[in-house]
Amino acid sequence: MEKLVDKGDLTNKKVLVIDDETYIRDSIRSFLEDFGYNVAEAENGLDAMSVFDQYLPDIILCDLRMPEMDGFEVLARVVNKSPDIPIVIISGAANISDTVDALRLGAWDYIIKPIQDMTVLLHSVEKCLERSHLFKEKERYQKSLETANSQLVQSFKVLKKTRDKLVQSEKMAALGGLVAGVAHEINTPVGIAITAASFLKEKTVSVENLLASGDLKKSDLESYLQNMAEVSHSILMNMERAAALIKSFKQVAVDQTIEEKRIFNFKKYLQDVLITLKPGYRHRPQIVIEIKCRDDIEVNSYPGAFSQIFSNLVMNSLIHGFKEKQAGKIVFDISSIGNRLEMRYRDTGSGMTEEQIKKVFDPFFTTIRGQGGTGLGMSVVFNLVTQTLKGAIDCRSVSGEWSEFHIAVPDIVTAEP
Numbered sequence: 001m002e003k004l005v006d007k008g009d010l011t012n013k014k015v016l017v018i019d020d021e022t023y024i025r026d027s028i029r030s031f032l033e034d035f036g037y038n039v040a041e042a043e044n045g046l047d048a049m050s051v052f053d054q055y056l057p058d059i060i061l062c063d064l065r066m067p068e069m070d071g072f073e074v075l076a077r078v079v080n081k082s083p084d085i086p087i088v089i090i091s092g093a094a095n096i097s098d099t100v101d102a103l104r105l106g107a108w109d110y111i112i113k114p115i116q117d118m119t120v121l122l123h124s125v126e127k128c129l130e131r132s133h134l135f136k137e138k139e140r141y142q143k144s145l146e147t148a149n150s151q152l153v154q155s156f157k158v159l160k161k162t163r164d165k166l167v168q169s170e171k172m173a174a175l176g177g178l179v180a181g182v183a184h185e186i187n188t189p190v191g192i193a194i195t196a197a198s199f200l201k202e203k204t205v206s207v208e209n210l211l212a213s214g215d216l217k218k219s220d221l222e223s224y225l226q227n228m229a230e231v232s233h234s235i236l237m238n239m240e241r242a243a244a245l246i247k248s249f250k251q252v253a254v255d256q257t258i259e260e261k262r263i264f265n266f267k268k269y270l271q272d273v274l275i276t277l278k279p280g281y282r283h284r285p286q287i288v289i290e291i292k293c294r295d296d297i298e299v300n301s302y303p304g305a306f307s308q309i310f311s312n313l314v315m316n317s318l319i320h321g322f323k324e325k326q327a328g329k330i331v332f333d334i335s336s337i338g339n340r341l342e343m344r345y346r347d348t349g350s351g352m353t354e355e356q357i358k359k360v361f362d363p364f365f366t367t368i369r370g371q372g373g374t375g376l377g378m379s380v381v382f383n384l385v386t387q388t389l390k391g392a393i394d395c396r397s398v399s400g401e402w403s404e405f406h407i408a409v410p411d412i413v414t415a416e417p
């Protein structure tokens, strides 16, 4: 007879036969032992339960009607304790409704007594053992899947935390750049004011000396006053310039840390942010930045988000676009259509390949890994545009010629001519 389970698998399989009729137990035992099974016997349910605990059978063949404890009770206990151990009911032809009940309660199969063909029994045992084996395999597989899944969830959490940290450190780096920008920009007007003030001090001392010695002429005084007027004007202009720079830097810095909505002039804000980026392109005078934008576009939005977007775009043009090229142009072309703001950002740098265009917004995509690139810049821009600003962004480029980013943000323009 063809076997459903390998003979090798069965040599150590343990069968527990429960029946109150000795000759049935004996005939089943001797038949199954011929096929390599180990067989234990019990003459009723009570006896069977104590054998069960010590013997730990792989399959149970059980009569239903027995003294002390019947087959239903055995069935209930085994199903409750070890649902993966198959129970095959052996019951008389007259008790067919009992058999149906037993199947409902969790029996795996049934054999009608008297057993006329023992191979039917063998076939049932093999079939049940195979199902039980598959059942256990499935459980093992499910457990390993659950473990793998929880490990995945864990790794995902770690990844998310790392990404948040990187985004945070990116912000901090931007703030660091901002501080460098402030120092550099303010240096010039403050330097001019200091030179002018010390010139005035010198002139004042010499006028005082002339006055003390009684040599002060009218022309000396006139020339002193003339200098005084010009130089103090220059001091005032430069101090005002420094104060304006500090104010705009302060605003850009605050916007970068506090994510709040406010009304601001779009062009003015872009200019302020570009000043903070000056340390990045001051030493490359062949790179020109042009802003095409009406003076009167007022928006109600998140300036911090825009400042990060502008910074990433410009830094990318400088680092990637103009890495090889010495000269080039960056254009911010801004317009408003109803309440929608449209921004076309273009550089005449090295452009991108098809592959790069496809991946430019992917987190961690960078072509300068190991040289300070994390590949987060444009994914941060993408999230800011689509999530914070509820807008859209796309990228176009011709390799070797130009790159362009088109950003559209709805419902933010408040003033329109």
Ligand SMILES: Nc1ncnc2c1ncn2[C@@H]1O[C@H](COP(=O)(O)OP(=O)(O)OP(=O)(O)O)[C@@H](O)[C@H]1O
Binding pocket: 312, 316, 317, 320, 321, 347, 349, 350, 351, 352, 356, 360, 365, 366, 367, 368, 372, 373, 374, 375, 376, 377, 378, 379, 403
């Ligand atoms: N203006 C551009 N010109 C050419 N290539 C660009 C430009 N902008 C982005 N790229 C390409 O897209 C990639 C991803 O840019 P992204 O700003 O996300 O990362 P990154 O600049 O490499 O690193 P970082 O996280 O420091 O910004 C860059 O590595 C570069 O290959």
Ligand SMILES: [Mg+2]
Binding pocket: 312, 315, 316, 376, 377, 378
């Ligand atoms: Mg970048």
